[in-house]
Every structure is written in C-alpha cells, then in structure tokens.
Amino acid sequence: MTSTTPQSSPASSTPSPTRPGWLSKQLILAIGAVLIIIFSLAPVMWELLTSIKTNEAITSDPLVYFPSWSQYTLQHYWELLVQNRFYIYIFNSALVAVTSTVLCLCIGSPAAYALTRLHLPGERIILGVVLVVTLFPYILLFLGLLEIVRAVGLANNYLALIIPYTAINLPLTILVMRSFFQQMPRDLEDSAKIDGYSTLGMLVKIILPLTLPALVTTGILAFIFAWNEYIFALTFITRESMKTIPVAAAQLAGTTLFDIPYGPLAAATIIGTLPLILLVLFFQRKIVQGLTAGSVKG
Amino acid sequence: MSNVAVKNLNKTYTAKVVPVRDTSLRVEEGEFLTLVGPSGCGKSTTLRIIAGLEQPTRGQVLINDKDVTALRPGDRNIAMVFQSYALYPHMNVYENMASGLKLKGMGDVEIRDRIKDANDVLGLDDLLDRKPANLSGGQRQRVALGRALVRRPDVFLLDEPLSNLDALLREQVRADLKQIFERQSAPVIYVTHDQTEAMTLSTKVAVLHKGDVQQLDSPERIYTRPANKFVASFIGSPQMNLLTLPCEGNQAVLGSSRITLPDRFVPPPEVVLGVRPEHIRIASPGDQPLVKGTVFLVENLGMSYLVSVHVDGSEDTTLRVLLPSDQTWDQQITLTMSPEKLHWFNVQTEERLPDHGA
Numbered sequence: 001m002t003s004t005t006p007q008s009s010p011a012s013s014t015p016s017p018t019r020p021g022w023l024s025k026q027l028i029l030a031i032g033a034v035l036i037i038i039f040s041l042a043p044v045m046w047e048l049l050t051s052i053k054t055n056e057a058i059t060s061d062p063l064v065y066f067p068s069w070s071q072y073t074l075q076h077y078w079e080l081l082v083q084n085r086f087y088i089y090i091f092n093s094a095l096v097a098v099t100s101t102v103l104c105l106c107i108g109s110p111a112a113y114a115l116t117r118l119h120l121p122g123e124r125i126i127l128g129v130v131l132v133v134t135l136f137p138y139i140l141l142f143l144g145l146l147e148i149v150r151a152v153g154l155a156n157n158y159l160a161l162i163i164p165y166t167a168i169n170l171p172l173t174i175l176v177m178r179s180f181f182q183q184m185p186r187d188l189e190d191s192a193k194i195d196g197y198s199t200l201g202m203l204v205k206i207i208l209p210l211t212l213p214a215l216v217t218t219g220i221l222a223f224i225f226a227w228n229e230y231i232f233a234l235t236f237i238t239r240e241s242m243k244t245i246p247v248a249a250a251q252l253a254g255t256t257l258f259d260i261p262y263g264p265l266a267a268a269t270i271i272g273t274l275p276l277i278l279l280v281l282f283f284q285r286k287i288v289q290g291l292t293a294g295s296v297k298g
Numbered sequence: 299m300s301n302v303a304v305k306n307l308n309k310t311y312t313a314k315v316v317p318v319r320d321t322s323l324r325v326e327e328g329e330f331l332t333l334v335g336p337s338g339c340g341k342s343t344t345l346r347i348i349a350g351l352e353q354p355t356r357g358q359v360l361i362n363d364k365d366v367t368a369l370r371p372g373d374r375n376i377a378m379v380f381q382s383y384a385l386y387p388h389m390n391v392y393e394n395m396a397s398g399l400k401l402k403g404m405g406d407v408e409i410r411d412r413i414k415d416a417n418d419v420l421g422l423d424d425l426l427d428r429k430p431a432n433l434s435g436g437q438r439q440r441v442a443l444g445r446a447l448v449r450r451p452d453v454f455l456l457d458e459p460l461s462n463l464d465a466l467l468r469e470q471v472r473a474d475l476k477q478i479f480e481r482q483s484a485p486v487i488y489v490t491h492d493q494t495e496a497m498t499l500s501t502k503v504a505v506l507h508k509g510d511v512q513q514l515d516s517p518e519r520i521y522t523r524p525a526n527k528f529v530a531s532f533i534g535s536p537q538m539n540l541l542t543l544p545c546e547g548n549q550a551v552l553g554s555s556r557i558t559l560p561d562r563f564v565p566p567p568e569v570v571l572g573v574r575p576e577h578i579r580i581a582s583p584g585d586q587p588l589v590k591g592t593v594f595l596v597e598n599l600g601m602s603y604l605v606s607v608h609v610d611g612s613e614d615t616t617l618r619v620l621l622p623s624d625q626t627w628d629q630q631i632t633l634t635m636s637p638e639k640l641h642w643f644n645v646q647t648e649e650r651l652p653d654h655g656a
Binding site: 190 | 346370372378
C-alpha cells in the first residue's frame with residue numbers, strides 16, 4: 001500500500017537531480033556524515049597513530065598529529081610482543097572469551113528453546129527471574145564471587161573467569177535466543193517431524209542453521225564482554241602468566257614511576273581491539289544475511 | 299489399499315477448551331475428505347492428531363487398520379502440506395523435497411526418480427536449485443506439494459494449503475490440486491474453512507462445529523440435505539435464508555403468506571424454514587406458494603443480483619434472493635419457491651426434520 005499514490009506533479013513531489021536544492025542537500029548530508037565519522041573515529045585514529053609513532057614524536061611539543069615518514073616505528077609492538085610477551089595475555093583472553101562464549105551458547109540456546117516450546121509450569125517466573133538478573137549490576141556480585149572463588153580454591157584458574165563470564169552472559173543469551181525461537185514458525189518444526197527427523201536431528205539440521213544469525217549476534221556480545229572484562233580478571237587472577245589483555249595493558253609500566261609508556265599502551269589497545277573488529281566485520285555479513293532471508297509464507 | 303481412520307477421538311485441553319469432542323471418521327483409498335468449519339471447530343486439531351503432531355486425550359488413529367496413535371509422525375508414512383508451506387529456508391528446492399526421503403535411507407537414484415516424477419506433474423524443473431526465499435507464493439506452494447508427493451505416503455494431510463495465495467491464484471491451484479490428487483489413490487484429508495474448496499475438491503465432506511462432526515456426507519448431499527441448521531447456514535454462498543416461522547395447522551406462516559408443510563412430519567408449533575437464495579425466483583402466474591415483499595437492497599454479483607426483500611406482513615423478516623442479471627423487477631416483488639427445495643428444521647434441536655414419513 002505504499003507506492004500506489006500517482007505522481008501527479010513530479011516537480012513538486014520528488015526533487016529532480018538537476019534542481020539546485022538537491023545538490024546542496026546531498027552536500028550537507030555528505031559533510032554531516034564525514035563530521036560524524038571524524039567525531040567517532042578520531043580517538044581510535046589517535047590511538048593507532050600513537051602506537052606507531054616514535055617516542056620522540058609522542059612526547060614532542062608542539063604535538064605531532066600526523067607523523068612524518070621518519071617518525072613511524074613498529075618498536076612499540078615489538079616491545080609489547082617480545083619484551084612484555086604480550087602474546088601470553090592475548091592467548092589468555094582468547095581462551096577465556098572463546099570458552100565462555102561457547103559455553104554460554106551451548107547452555108543458553110537449549111534453555112531458550114525449552115522455554116519457548118515446552119510450556120513449562122512457572123515459565124513466566126523463570127523468565128522474570130532471568131530478566132531481573134540481567135538488570136542486576138554485576139559489580140555487586142563481585143564481593144560474593146570473590147568469597148566463593150576463595151572458598152572453592154579457584155583463584156588463579158581460568159575457570160574463575162570462565163564460569164562468571166558464562167553466568168553473566170547467560171540471561172542475555174536466553175532472552176535473545178528465546179525471542180528468536182518465538183519468531184521461528186512452528187510449522188517448520190512440525191514439517192521436520194513429519195519428514196522423520198528425530199528431535200536432535202531436527203535441532204541440528206533444521207533449527208541450528210536457521211538460528212545461526214542469532215547465535216552469532218549473541219555470541220559476539222558475550223565475547224566482547226568477556227574480552228573486555230576487567231574487575232574479575234584483575235581480582236581473581238594474580239599470576240602473571242594467566243592475566244588477560246585488559247589487566248595486562250593496565251599494568252604496563254615504564255622503567256621509572258614517572259615514565260608512562262604511551263606507545264606500548266596504545267599498541268596494547270590496538271592489539272586488544274583488533275580481534276573484536278575483525279570478528280564483527282567477519283560475521284556482519286552472516287548476521288544481515290540471516291536476518292533478511294524469508295522462509296515461509298508467500 | 300491404504301486407508302485412514304480415527305475412532306472416538308477426543309482432545310481436551312481444559313474443561314472448557316475441547317477442540318475435538320468425539321470424532322470418528324474413515325477415509326478409504328481414492329477418497330478425498332475435507333474437514334470444513336469455522337475457526338475453532340477442531341478441524342486443524344483433528345488433522346494434527348492424525349499427523350501425530352498432537353496426542354489425543356482419548357481415541358485412536360488407524361492407518362491401514364493399524365493403530366498408529368503411539369507412533370511418531372515420522373514413522374506413520376504420512377505427508378502433510380502446511381498453510382505456511384514450511385519449506386526449509388536454508389535448503390534449495392531439491393533438498394527440500396529430498397530431505398524426508400534421505401532420512402528414510404533411500405538411495406540417490408531413487409530420490410532423483412521420484413522428484414522427477416513429481417516434477418512432471420508440478421513443473422518445478424527450473425527451480426530445483428533455488429532457495430524458498432527466491433520463489434513466488436505459488437511456486438512455494440507447489441514445492442510444498444511436491445515434498446508431499448515424493449514421499450508416496452499412505453495418506454496426504456493438507457492444512458489450509460491455499461489460504462496464503464491470492465484469490466486468482468487460489469482458483470487455479472485449486473484446480474491443479476484436484477487433478478493431482480485424482481491421479482493418485484492414497485486417501486487425502488484436507489482442512490479448510492473455505493466451503494468452495496470443500497465442495498469442489500472433495501468426495502466427502504465433514505462439517506465440524508464446536509468439536510463435533512455435524513455432518514459427514516458427499517458434497518452434493520451436504521448442499522441438498524444439510525443435516526441441521528448449522529450445516530445449512532455454513533455451506534452455500536450466499537447464505538441460506540433461515541426463518542423461524544409459527545405454524546397454523548399444517549401451514550407455516552410467512553408474513554401474509556402460508557407455506558404448506560410437507561405431510562411427512564407432524565406439524566410442530568414452530569418450525570425453521572431454510573431456503574437458499576438461488577432457489578427463490580420471481581413468481582409466474584400459477585406458482586405456489588407466493589411471498590410478497592418490498593425490495594430494500596440490491597447487490598450486484600456480476601452473473602446475478604442478490605436482492606434483499608422485506609416480507610409483507612412481517613417486516614422483520616428478510617429474504618435474500620438471487621435473481622438472474624437479465625431479469626427486472628419492481629420495488630414490490632412477488633416471489634415463489636419450489637416445495638422440494640425447502641428445508642425444514644426443528645426449532646429446539648436445530649436438526650433437520652425427517653425427509654421421509656414420520
């Protein structure tokens with residue numbers, strides 16, 4: 001019902017490309033877009049430039065915004081990876097984030113599916129509790145968790161991070177996945193049953209491929225949380241070799257108390273952010289693809 | 299020879315929600331049974347129970363005289379077409395049609411043969427590697443049908459398969475459906491709320507209402523001999539005129555006219571007269587009985603006019619009459635109807651009054 005109105009006077013309803021108003025409109029739009037991009041990405045750009053500037057360029061006065069050819073260096077990265085052995089922390093972060101994300105999806109999706117399809121008694125109460133948990137500021141859990149970690153003896157163990165990260169991300173996963181399952185046409189599952197799929201076969205062959213976009217979306221959210229988390233990682237892990245990127249980056253120190261290692265810090269930030277950006281860029285296609293695929297009805 | 303039957307089927311959710319009360323049906327080889335009724339009459343629930351997607355509270359489902367009530371849907375050798383088609387969106391047309399066969403462990407060669415056979419009927423050859431998202435509604439519908447046909451099931455179940463098509467396409471696909479299912483012999487159970495589909499496609503029609511089968515008969519008999527007031531009002535378009543009339547002796551009083559009751563039953567004090575709009579015509583000299591009235595509404599249906607008339611002497615009573623479009627009439631109109639086209643129903647039970655001597 002959208003495009004049925006006849007264009008009686010094209011000159012007045014749609015601006016033709018030749019009219020002067022159109023050009024200035026496009027121009028303003030373009031300038032606005034550029035300004036917004038600069039506003040959002042300038043800090044990132046600054047961080048990136050700092051990470052590849054020589055120390056002299058970083059500390060010089062007046063400020064060097066765009067270094068000249070001689071002022072570029074990869075020294076900070078070299079320092080970070082070779083001297084500080086930063087790859088250990090990258091590995092730790094990746095291990096903790098990937099494991100907790102996978103766990104989260106593996107536990108959360110079946111839970112969400114059950115909450116959608118089984119019509120459990122007390123379903124609404126369970127969902128209410130799940131929702132309340134997401135509203136709970138996780139910092140408040142911190143002291144209690146610290147006691148638990150100590151009591152169970154999990155300190156300096158990857159599990160001390162994996163378990164809380166999984167738990168904190170579970171409610172969100174359950175809610176997102178549930179709303180996705182609810183949108184999935186019931187007929188599709190019925191059809192699969194009649195085709196002879198077992199429950200497991202149906203889940204793996206029919207539901208899972210269709211749920212992929214939702215899994216990716218929630219997975220990315222869970223991963224970002226676990227990758228960036230600082231407080232738990234700072235408190236539960238004290239052994240140097242088990243620290244994660246945020247903690248390790250914060251603890252980068254110069255040779256003296258007053259020497260702030262801007263270069264390595266910037267490099268650490270870039271290294272810490274890069275995987276997230278790559279992850280999102282890589283899966284973005286998948287997300288959009290999945291969300292737009294029409295499956296039923298004509 | 300395949301057949302399918304349900305015996306004393308009941309589905310109770312709560313004391314008040316009983317979509318299926320006590321249904322027994324049997325469909326033989328070559329038969330096409332349509333379950334028709336308004337929404338909430340239990341037709342879809344019945345079908346889903348036969349498919350095994352729901353468990354009945356009581357009763358049995360029999361396929362080829364074997365009790366399959368406890369079997370899973372996949373083990374019943376049935377095929378079902380859904381209103382939404384329910385094609386797997388991530389599989390192309392070929393995979394959609396093949397998936398059920400693969401699960402049965404059928405070889406690739408035979409799967410290919412079966413899909414080819416189905417395509418001879420459906421004409422899907424050019425679409426085999428397309429995803430459902432790239433098909434039109436009509437094409438999706440055919441793929442859904444193809445997926446059912448390749449299974450060569452003991453029974454076909456169709457749940458409002460035409461409801462998502464636009465009106466023009468629906469008529470065409472309806473005709474296609476009729477041809478496709480006439481060519482094969484497995485029993486078909488078809489659910490619809492559309493009486494035209496029920497009348498055109500079926501060899502047998504079951505009219506359902508409030509969880510009960512109101513009438514199970516051939517389409518012709520459903521139309522000519524509706525078993526009760528509900529069936530009479532539900533089947534037929536435009537709807538049958540149903541008038542509650544007092545009786546004087548063996549005559550029913552309609553405004554200033556008298557309509558003689560047939561002598562096969564004892565005249566009750568009140569009676570429901572049913573007469574279809576297409577069975578009323580403008581009276582010619584010598585016709586009996588005569589009903590005089592005033593025209594207050596004329597609707598043009600193209601091939602005929604639907605004329606609404608207030609009956610003289612009983613202004614609240616409205617008769618709706620189908621008149622051929624080449625006929626003219628005055629505001630004051632005199633109508634007649636043939637006695638053999640009249641239906642009489644009991645006022646209290648709403649059942650049809652006996653057709654033969656009481």
